[in-house]
Amino acid sequence: MVTRVISDREVQMLIESSPPAASGHLASSDVSVSRHPPGSMETKNPYLFPDGLLNSLSTSDETSEVAGPSGNCAAVVRAEPGQWFLVHTKPRQEKKLAEELRKLGVPHYLPVTHCKSVTRGRSRYAWLPLFPSYLFLKATNEQRLLALKTNRIVATHLVVDQESLDRNLSDLADLIEKDVPLRIEERLVAGQEVEIIAGLLKGKRGTVIKRGGKTRLFLMIAEILGGVSLEIEQHYVNLL
Incomplete structure (x- = not known):
């Protein structure tokens, strides 16, 4: 535990x-x-x-x-x-x-x-x-x-x-x-700049993107090439 x-x-x-x-x-x-x-x-x-x-x-x-x-x-x-x-x-x-x-x-x-x-x-x-x-x-x-x-x-x-x-x-x-209608609001939206705050990738920064309903972090390698993305848990990143 x-x-x-x-x-x-x-x-x-x-x-x-x-x-x-x-x-x-x-x-x-x-x-x-x-x-x-x-x-x-x-x-x-x-x-x-x-x-x-x-x-x-x-x-x-x-x-x-x-x-x-x-x-x-x-x-x-x-x-x-x-x-x-x-x-x-x-x-x-x-x-x-x-x-x-x-x-x-x-x-x-x-x-x-x-x-x-x-x-x-x-x-x-x-x-x-x-x-x-x-x-x-x-x-x-x-x-x-x-x-x-x-x-x-x-x-x-x-x-x-x-x-x-x-x-x-x-x-x-x-x-x-009081029976007020409630809705869970997602914290991260596409386009936000974030930094990973825990784990092996702590300190890495990137841009939030959405793929297939999942939240991913896009890391730019070079403008001419593009970059890579990885799936992230929302509680492991901070907004910049």
Whole structure:
């Protein structure tokens, strides 16, 4: 498992590089990010624990119930101060991880939207992760190690600007709760000049291009010859 420290800007870069939630999770169905079904009161995010995690007035004395496998209260835990980690999960493991973290009493937030899918003429509603393969963990180091033992995590990234992320996640949760239509916006567009900030090619500069729906970095060799391009991950580059 990998843990590294990342800045608030890198958090935004990581989650913005995720594909849209609907296409990533229900590709075989006709999916729309929707309003809640008529008469539905299911607006509370089931993947936020404890309930007051994003409430700036919450304190370390807050207690929350942990639901066991049968749905009954398995334990009562005291929320402990911790640090925000951006967790990169294995594919389609976000909700399973959140469910296990709740049972373990580890504070976390998985932003989800209530979506409608139509399969063979039948409609159903489901919670879909807004940022596929990412979850926010607010934990002590001991709790982070517990999370890693679930075997559903690829890497954890410690966030540098904890206060900014607190505010940003609180704002995001408020928008989702108010059912404001949201859309993931891609950070890199063709023509932008960028610099690679990590890996073997750290320090290399080039121009963003799009090929076959993928983001690539174009490196000019000579005007008369052209250059070469390579596929890049958006969170490994900075805008110039």
